[in-house]
Structures are given as C-alpha cells and as structure tokens.
Amino acid sequence: MHRRAVRLFSSATRTKQALPAALTHALDRGAPIDIHPEVEEALATNKPLVALETTIVTHGMPYPINLETARSVEKNVRSTGAIPATIGVIDGRVKIGLEPSQLEYLADTDTNTGSVKLSRRDLAAAIALKKDGGTTCSTTLILAALAGIKVFATGGLGGVHRGGENSMDVSADLQELTRCPVALVSAGVKSILDIGRTLEYLETLGVPVFTYGKTDDFPAFYSPRSGFKSPWRVNDPDTAANVLFAQTKLGMKNGVLFGVPIPESYAEIGEDLQKAVEQAVRESEDNGISRRGKEATPWLLRRVGQLTEGKSLASNIALIENTATKGGLIAVSYAKLLE
Numbered sequence: 001m002h003r004r005a006v007r008l009f010s011s012a013t014r015t016k017q018a019l020p021a022a023l024t025h026a027l028d029r030g031a032p033i034d035i036h037p038e039v040e041e042a043l044a045t046n047k048p049l050v051a052l053e054t055t056i057v058t059h060g061m062p063y064p065i066n067l068e069t070a071r072s073v074e075k076n077v078r079s080t081g082a083i084p085a086t087i088g089v090i091d092g093r094v095k096i097g098l099e100p101s102q103l104e105y106l107a108d109t110d111t112n113t114g115s116v117k118l119s120r121r122d123l124a125a126a127i128a129l130k131k132d133g134g135t136t137c138s139t140t141l142i143l144a145a146l147a148g149i150k151v152f153a154t155g156g157l158g159g160v161h162r163g164g165e166n167s168m169d170v171s172a173d174l175q176e177l178t179r180c181p182v183a184l185v186s187a188g189v190k191s192i193l194d195i196g197r198t199l200e201y202l203e204t205l206g207v208p209v210f211t212y213g214k215t216d217d218f219p220a221f222y223s224p225r226s227g228f229k230s231p232w233r234v235n236d237p238d239t240a241a242n243v244l245f246a247q248t249k250l251g252m253k254n255g256v257l258f259g260v261p262i263p264e265s266y267a268e269i270g271e272d273l274q275k276a277v278e279q280a281v282r283e284s285e286d287n288g289i290s291r292r293g294k295e296a297t298p299w300l301l302r303r304v305g306q307l308t309e310g311k312s313l314a315s316n317i318a319l320i321e322n323t324a325t326k327g328g329l330i331a332v333s334y335a336k337l338l339e
C-alpha cells in the first residue's frame, strides 16, 4: 500500500505533465491504473509502444504455453525497437505494462483460477470487486486509447458468431473499434466465426479493414486466406502508419483493422484445422455452449485444440508472434511520423 502511494506521488511530480491528457485526467480522478515505468517513460517521450491483451493468456491458451507465448510476443515487439505494454487487471487495478511476476501470476491458471474474461461491460465490475482479469480486444482497445498507445497486436479479433443473425452473439470488439483510435493488428478474425458477416458489420460501423500482405484476401486466423476480400490492402509498415496518421490528422476517433495472414508455411495445416473448427462449432450448437455468451470462444478454442491434438496451438502461437512483429514495425513507423 505504502509503495503504491509513493509511486503515484513520484509519477505525479516527475513525468505526469508529459503523459497524454486523457490518462493524466483519469489519474487525477483517482483511476486505479498502474503504468509500468518503462511504458510511462515511452509515453512521455513518444517512443513506439504496442499494446498486448491478456484474455489470450487467461482464457485462450493452457498454462504454461500461454506464458511462454506472452513472453515471446513481447520479445518480438522489442525486436522491432518498439516497447510492449501488456495490459491486464490484478486485484482490481488496471496494469498498463505487466512486470514479469504479474504476467506469471495471470498466466498460472492452474493456481490462479479466478481470473475473469474482461470485456467493456465487465471492466468497472472487476475494478470495484477487486478481481483479476484478462482484457479482451475490446477492453485492451479502451485502455490503449486512454493511454495514447496507437498500436495493439493480437491473434484474433472477436466478431459475429456463426448463427449470430439469430443469437445476436456479436463480439463487443467490433463496436469498440468505432470508439478507439488504435490500429488493431490481428490474423483476421477467428475461423470459428462468420467471417463474411463480421466484415459486413465492420463496414456498417465504418471501420477501415486492410489485409496487411500480398493478397487482397482477408486472413482467416489459422489460414492465410478466407475467401473474402478486404476492401483495402497495404504491404509495408510506413503505409499502414500513414493510414493511422491520416485518421489522427482528421481527428477521427475510430480504429483501423490490419489483418496479417499467418505465414504461408501454415496454410496446409490450416485446412485441417478448419475441419476441426467446423466440428467444434457443430458440437457447440448441439450442447448449447454457443448460447452461453462469453464462454463460447474459450470453449471453441479449447475444443479445436483437443480435436487437433495441439496442432491448433502451434498455429495460434505462430500467428500471434507474427502480428506482434508487424505491430511493432507499424508502431515504429508511426512514431517517426510524429518526430
């Protein structure tokens, strides 16, 4: 308790002036946010930062692979010259940038079984009830935007679930992209979803969608190509950064989605994984999981893992390591535009 008070005090006197205004105001209102010193320094000096989510750690992968992946994703961000800011909630406090021990704590789902999957609707509850939680894309977008972090790398964005036209199961991630001026770099949306309807919905919301790569095909998570076309394509970090900068200059408040295809060497296995995905989706409809809201995605990911004897996990790791690198490069390019 004493240490926390000292840290807040020192940040108030040292660099708070240089932090983004929205974040400063939140801290002034007493928002329970702890900013990692390295992230704080990067924010104050306009160094490139990449936000990373933690639902993939708490609900997306088994321990200890989740921890190893989170670490290697941070390493890939660093390899580009950018600084990772892994975001999560511990004991009701928002962490922007996790200490290694905090990442380990959230990842160890064998011991720490109480972490909540935190979407926008859950954030205030988790803070008030002093919970631990992994932030989904939606909550990570909110907190990245609050902190002025312009790039967020992840594996798969949520979207319109299969049968979503009846169940209305549409991830809050999509809506959040209309509110947060952040580039979300992902391997597309998960193939457990209805990719066509997800793209239609993003069009309705006015969210720009790009394939970041050599084809127009929007990526399908485990597969580089979904069969659906992206409205736009870029193939280098400077152009991606220019898109984001154009939005900034216009004062637009929405995000941008960059879909980075999984490396081509995973294309063949992707086709096998897709068969398991179809089976898992059928099972979830039969056993009612598809109607259980936030439980659906973690259940489907786990089931695809079982059906493919872990092969889906290898692809999942490869694609998120890849988006982390691309996200880092975009963040570095964006920071140069601000010089």
Ligand code: PSU
Pocket (backbone or CB within 6 Å): 053, 055, 056, 057, 059, 060, 061, 135, 136, 137, 138, 155, 156, 157, 158, 159, 170, 171, 172, 173, 190, 293, 294, 295, 296, 297, 301, 316
């Ligand atoms: N993709 C993964 N693993 C995950 C997720 C996506 O490979 O754990 C998480 C992301 O955090 C995403 C969330 O924001 O699932 C979407 O959940 P829902 O469909 O309930 O909105």
Ligand code: MN
Pocket (backbone or CB within 6 Å): 169, 170, 171, 172, 293, 294, 296
């Ligand atoms: Mn949902």
